[in-house]
Amino acid sequence: MTESMAKEALLSHAKGHCCWGVGPAASMTLSSIRDTYAYHYILHTFTEKREARWAWTPHVGGDIDGGSFFSV
Numbered sequence: 001m002t003e004s005m006a007k008e009a010l011l012s013h014a015k016g017h018c019c020w021g022v023g024p025a026a027s028m029t030l031s032s033i034r035d036t037y038a039y040h041y042i043l044h045t046f047t048e049k050r051e052a053r054w055a056w057t058p059h060v061g062g063d064i065d066g067g068s069f070f071s072v
Contacts, residue, residue: 003030 007030014020 001033003033006030006033 007025010025011022014022014025
């Protein structure tokens with residue numbers, strides 16, 4: 001990769017971001033270009049939401065708690 005190709009790639013990358021200025025990228029000088037390996041990965045995460053809620057069941061006649069504790 002030549003210096004002009006590297007500078008063009010940097011300017012193209014800077015133009016792709018709305019808040020980045022291309023001024024520093026256009027005026028900088030490259031002192032050396034070295035081949036290196038770079039890894040790019042995307043981490044997808046999924047979240048789960050749980051809530052505890054009260055649940056009521058209406059009592060429709062009959063004994064509560066299986067019968068009376070005291071016999072009459």
